[in-house]
Amino acid sequence: MPVMTYRDALRSAMAEEMERDESVVLLGEDIGVYGGTHLVTDGLLDRFGPKRVIDTPIAEGGFTGAAIGMAMMGMRPIVEMMTWNFSFQAVDQIIQNAAKLRYFSGGQAGVPMVIRGPNGGGVQLSAQHTHSLEGFYGHFPGLKVVSPVTPHDAKGMMLTAIREPNPVIFLEAGALYGTKGEVPEGEVLVPFGKARVAREGDDVTLVGYGRQVNMLLRVADRLSEDDISAEVIDLRSIRPFDEQTLVESVRKTHRAVVVQEQWRWYSVASEVAAIIQEQAFDDLDAPVERVSGAEAPAPYARNLEIAAFPSEQQVIDAVHRVLYR
Amino acid sequence: MPVMTYRDALRSAMAEEMERDESVVLLGEDIGVYGGTHLVTDGLLDRFGPKRVIDTPIAEGGFTGAAIGMAMMGMRPIVEMMTWNFSFQAVDQIIQNAAKLRYFSGGQAGVPMVIRGPNGGGVQLSAQHTHSLEGFYGHFPGLKVVSPVTPHDAKGMMLTAIREPNPVIFLEAGALYGTKGEVPEGEVLVPFGKARVAREGDDVTLVGYGRQVNMLLRVADRLSEDDISAEVIDLRSIRPFDEQTLVESVRKTHRAVVVQEQWRWYSVASEVAAIIQEQAFDDLDAPVERVSGAEAPAPYARNLEIAAFPSEQQVIDAVHRVLYR
């Protein structure tokens, strides 16, 4: 199987769909002439021309709204948020229009669009440029929200996203654009609403998404040295959500630790804990543990930033707590 | 004790603080000449003049940001969101500036301000005008988020909010402006971070906030007819959150049902369930049940809207489930 970077996987999905379907266009800041600040769209302007690769002014609300209008007309726009941090300027368009148009038009209008870009922290971007927004957007009916971590899923979920008749919030692992992985050739559509068992295990279920999954795999390795067998679940689809895979795993392991970069309160981990206790109450041998980002805006200094994100040690400690050892 | 409406309680808190402290000013759409679309600010323009009661154009981001700038200079602005639905246009200012300024300025700047307005649905305002945003804003460190239901708390928490050195998201129960209740004279500051036991009981804990609390009290009455003694907890402060009162109650009753108007996923109820299973795991006799708004944008038709919000019957059914009867 060909090996490619997360970045290239995203680009190839977009390029393939653009070849296949003329209604697919890209909009965003510096995605064309500049090549994309993270080079995800590099080369696409040359290939598809300026009517399909549209550089915009710095007006996230305006161009996201314009893309919604295009989608209503049957186009399939893909909007790049240079980073998801800037999407706060487009929240009104995303939540009030994209998520609800189909509903308040009684099904007459649809919004087949993708909004994508890097999400999450890790390179000292500090408070305004570090957010993990899965729960924030995942709250709203009408949206679909995904967060792939492997190049394989980046491509497969992007293909699915572009073909979706609904608005998709596509949260890329910004820190992982350069990481490589196997990506099969051709149309490998990864469906939404299916979690991935990234590693099988029996003693405890580790739940995460995005770049935390890689950390959980490292933790699982470390735990195996202590003869603790951890199952790692990559949620990847935040809305719709795969309750079944999650619950089945916990029914087997009886214990769960949920890890996220985002803040604790009213978050993905809150929901995961709520679901587990709802559906696996009698199977649980310990309360679900949560490991979240520090309750502070993201700091700049390297040492503070490292301290602000979930660490392997924190997860291992939580595992020991749920195992009562 | 004097009896006053929720609306008058809010107004009297603002007026008293404006008398006491010249740095308190109001900004918002049609709060002055028009009297406020919900008449919360009625009469204040005449009393305090146009430099302190500032009618703004329809620019939620702009005037919220301007108020943040005022707050940085030591003023204490109170911003009215005509309804919280319009705050999506101010999300960038609220989350990127108000919540984080103190942090990224290393403590040099502060944002002592209140953003207030009606929140929640109930009068057929349909999809774009019906939101319950406690969890949405409650997620972010740097903000304080409250949601009072009684006129007493409306006044007491507004006084506290205005004196807060931090930005406060003040979510009023829009459907209850006309409801009356006892409100003591003078400076009755209701602290943030303290839940209220609205009714004591032994068999099950019902948890809610905002107008759901009134519904829970009715449910408790109905349950008492079946000899089920329900304790009702009014969270009222969403951030900071009173884990202790919640957990103590569940330790006593061993069962909990959380009710909210907002959507289920990644919500206040998710967090409440997560906290309870974390901290009262061994005391729980049944999984925490959640009753939330229907997973759809708010519909217009009266019958659909009624079906979209939590009903007494849904709560009673959930109580029966946690009581296994």
Added chain:
Amino acid sequence: MATTKGQSRRRKPSSSDDGPVAASAKANARPQTQKGPAPSRNGAEPQALDTETTLGLYRKMNIIRFFEDAAQRGFRQGKVGGYLHLYSGQEAVATGFLSFYEETDKIITAYRDHAHALLLGSHPNEVMAELYGKGTGLVKGKGGSMHLFDVENGLWGGYGIVGGHIPLGIGMAYALRYQQTDGIVQLYLGDGAIHNGAFHEAANLAGLWGRDGMNPTLFILENNNYGMGTSVERATAMTDLSAKFDSYGIEHEDVDGMDLFAVLEVAERATKRVRETGAPYAIEAITYRIAPHGAADFLERYRTKEEIAEWRKRDPIGQVEARLLDAGVDEARLDEIKAEARAVVDEAVKFAEESPEPEIAELYTDVYAEVNAGDTE
């Protein structure tokens, strides 16, 4: 509308021997209280219309007015819920512009949208049923007054967030050219919306994309001098609203929005221009709502009774009526048309009242389109 369904489309008002609108009437058009820019600076005299065409438009305007009156009654009776914003007083604007609607065009507006639906050919029964929250409503009772959609007839909403629909409109315009149609977007917005950031960002994109012929947007700024209770003068230091389009390289003109004939003249030219150039153009129609902002807003401290009375003298329907009488039309004929219009609305109310509520199952439909169900429309 019901009995004229289809007629309203692709029909351009034809000229006749009707006299042109007197220039002096236009100069004095605006009562003193109105703070907006001066009306109609365009040199050309409005085209004369033949009497039958005028009567047709008169009929439509009456239906709109009666419809709004009935909606207000329904609201008072508690049969119409939510927010309800009436178009009364502004009829000449949409009536004029939508006379030049062509089938490939798309219309988008804010929440004051009943007239737009009626003019585009939505059945008044279905529009009223929507207001009544019935399953037979234009959007199945799910959106209400603020969210009228009738995409077959070109109406793409109906939006409740001030400013929020403007970016959508200019994106739709891009799509129309991308898809190589000759359609245009008529994008309606209020004087209050122009101060919103969404307007700024969208207008700038429209100007930019229009340079390449990729933005056939006709901005129709309905300046009724108030955003709720805030007059234009209290909302901005620069009150010549159409001149704000200068910032985006978008040309513009003003028109007396109380005068149907003036609107028709501008509308014909403007729609043609936008269609041909693929570039945006903006019209500020100076108008007035004689109704309160919303049906629930009974306190009108922000304006005087005298001001309203002054504007009522220039009622757009009254002006058309006067013109028709001048042209020798019988009063009886006008009464007959009014009676017909009333009957259309009465029938709509009856239909709405008698219609069933939506099925509860509808609560959960239209949240998502089914995946792999092919196209979204």
Added chain:
Amino acid sequence: MATTKGQSRRRKPSSSDDGPVAASAKANARPQTQKGPAPSRNGAEPQALDTETTLGLYRKMNIIRFFEDAAQRGFRQGKVGGYLHLYSGQEAVATGFLSFYEETDKIITAYRDHAHALLLGSHPNEVMAELYGKGTGLVKGKGGSMHLFDVENGLWGGYGIVGGHIPLGIGMAYALRYQQTDGIVQLYLGDGAIHNGAFHEAANLAGLWGRDGMNPTLFILENNNYGMGTSVERATAMTDLSAKFDSYGIEHEDVDGMDLFAVLEVAERATKRVRETGAPYAIEAITYRIAPHGAADFLERYRTKEEIAEWRKRDPIGQVEARLLDAGVDEARLDEIKAEARAVVDEAVKFAEESPEPEIAELYTDVYAEVNAGDTE
């Protein structure tokens, strides 16, 4: 800056027998590639400065330039993290305007903020330490390059979201008059930010409040022709950016932002005007960044080497240098000043490198102010 701390405030450049900037130089000021409006349309000739004052400003500009070079080196070495935006090429703008800073004034800008801090008197050591993420940094290592604050010296940030700080600035201006000070706000923004909705909403409020003397905001639009890789011409169909202030009733003028003396002249007049009227005013300073947008943005496909070379000929520091030499200052004197400036920066780097990281406990401080702790400042 370190050794001139305090000196930079409330000092107005005094006139001397220095010759005025040659008019012909100004006319030819802008290389052909720059798409912005023409420079300096204001009639008045810039005031001449005495040589010592000019040398002082020359020194500051050199410190800024060397500082940025050192920051870039730190970035390449992995010692400076995050986003890093250099001011190199634009020095004349902030140097000119901040020469008229008075103690009651407040300064707010975006993320390209090192020069503003240095000019206002922040210690270069602390600024560099902030970039290095050290506990001795200007904001304790918590904000980094984009979030410099030094409120004692008038600097209120340092913001990373394009457009986001503009509403704050005009709110601050309101407060200054509400609190009856005679301060003004110098609000810096980029050519990219002007298309953002936050600009539109804030400028409209500024115009509105300024009508009552309640908005002493001096908008300083630093038009360096690019928002990242997007030129002004590719961002809007109407490229006369300062003219966009017309929409808000805000008067404005342009200045050659590469020419310190032109900036000083405009800055003196403009700050005085805003201070006296309490109304906003806007200056578009036409300038150029010779550095990449951010330190990590090595690909510069959006502009040519020739364009950069062309602008380098008009380097603001070079221009001042030429003027000083013309005025008879020794080259040795200039070298000495440069060496001093370099030493200040070397010392700053040393300080930053040797400073400790913040305590981990700092992660949780400054999230909330303590309740009932009295005032927030």
